[in-house]
Amino acid sequence: MSVHIDITGLRQERITFAPSPxxxxxMALHAMSEPGHHPGLQGWVTGVTARLDPHLADRMCEADFLWRSTFSxxxxxxxxxxxxxxxxxxxxxxELDLLDKLxxxxxxxxxxxxxTCATSYSxxxxxxxxxxxxxxxxxxxxxxxxxxxxAFTERLLADPPRTRAWLRQFLEDCDEAFFAETWSRMHHQLATDARHKTDLLHxxxxxxxxxSISSAVTLDESATRITVDKLGTGRTATQDGGLLLVPTTLGWPHLTVLYRYGWQPVVHYPVHNTPKIAAPTSLEQLNLRMTALSHPVRMRLCRSLARSAFTTSELTQVHGMTAPEISRHLGVLKKxxxxxxxxxxRYVLHQLDVTMVARLGSDFLEGILR
Known part of the structure; x- marks a missing residue:
């Protein structure tokens, strides 16, 4: 499962890295609605929420489905x-003026x-x-x-201009209440990242x-298709348009791709505020690891290997199994x-990579939220 972007014929000058307020x-509204997705932002969310005008907080809940579970x-x-x-x-x-042009x-x-009943997305x-x-x-x-x-859908369908005006006013009020200050601090980092990526592109x-964006984003050998490793399926093409890559400091671990029919493809990628500890694990590798740990025999082997290094012969004695059986299970875990x-x-010792196993929880969360 992944999202594919066909870039056949795309000229380099039509590829743009640029921040978007x-x-x-x-992303700020999403983090405030789902702080559990962003443990590193909980302090920021708490501080902003504590200062919010109650009336604005109520309005924030009115249409939070636009950013809580999916990014409209x-x-x-x-x-x-x-x-x-x-x-x-x-x-x-x-950008709000551009919103008015839709x-x-x-x-x-x-x-x-x-x-799920709206126009077919792609x-x-x-x-x-x-x-x-x-x-x-x-x-x-x-x-x-x-x-x-x-209530929102009824109002939207009955009077789109009124709903557009409501949304614009709400976003302007958010800007005045908390976002302008946040953006003033983040804009420099995002602009710097965009310049760095542009220089790397050239x-x-x-x-x-x-x-440099993420190991989850790859270009095929023919340089005609970008693949984004996600738990979802979609495809789009730049055709006669361009490709936009937009950095975000508030978005990790979300890596989003816009592939709406007739719209310009956009990749919204996270910029880490702290040094990256490791490259994102591919969904294929994540599935491989979870499958490997789902077998009860391999779980018991992991219990032993977490405590000490063992040879295959020693494991056969501890677990009462033949050497070929132990070797087969060790092969799955090693792969x-x-x-x-x-x-x-002359002995080969096997030991559980405790650090890698400990990462599975965060890797799983990053994978499904990507």
Missing amino acids: LGELC DLFVPYAGIPGRSTLPGDTLAE TDEQFVDAAMEFT TGGPGPLTDAGIRQRALEQAAARGPRQL RKGLAEALT AGLITTRRRG
């Missing part, structure tokens, strides 16, 4: 502008991304403003999700630039990267 505000494409409006080459604005006001159909479809088609059947299913699904979702090429081996004379 509106995208970062989306309303927060990357530049991607939906005709021509598929518009860049993020330098200021939040500029058609009512684009706005409603992106705002209803939290439902193939296009009619939306709830023009298709009565889709409209009715949208209302039914919103009702199933809760009264706030239903000096060493796209493959190196993508690797998954969970044990280390070292030679001592």
Whole structure:
């Protein structure tokens, strides 16, 4: 499972690294709604939440499904502008102006991304403003999700301009309440990262630039397709437009890809505020490790190998199994990267890599939230 971006024919000058204040505000709202996703931001979230005006906090809950469980494409409006080459604005006001340039159909479809009955995301088609059947299913699904979702959906479908005005005012109020100060501190780091990645792109090429984003983002040998390793499936193409790569300091561990039909592809990638401790584990490797640990015999072997190094012969005696059986299970654990081996004379000692096993919890969380 992964998201693919076809970049056939894409010229290097159409690849842009640029920060987005509106995208970062989306990440801020998400972190405040789901602080558990961002343990490193809990102090910041607590401080901001404590200072929030109660009325603004209530309004924040009114449409938090736009950023709590999925990042609505309303927060990357530049991607939906005709021509598929518009860049993020330098200021939040500029990006809100771009949001105003989306058609009512684009706005409603992106705002209803939290439902499963909206327009097919990657193939296009009619939306709830023009298709009565889709409209009715949208209302039914919103009702199933809760009264706030239903009230928002009813208002959105009845009067898109009014809802657009409400959202813009809400985002401007968030900017005044807390985001302007946050952005003033983060903008320099994001701009610096974008310049560094751009320089890397020009000096060493796209493959190196993508690797510097995350090991989860790769370029194929023909340099015509970007693959983002995610627990999801999607595909898009730059066609005659460009490719945008947007850094975020608040977004880790989320690595998001916009692949909406007709919109410019956008990769929103996290910039670590602290030195990276290790490259992200691929989902294939994560699955391999969890599968390896799911077998009861290998679990018992891990118990022994966590305490000391053992030879295959010693493990056969401890666990009452034949040498070929032990070797087979050790092979699975070694392939998954969970044990280390070292030679001592004519003996080969096996031991559990406790650090790697300890990482599984955080790797699993990073993988499913990526």
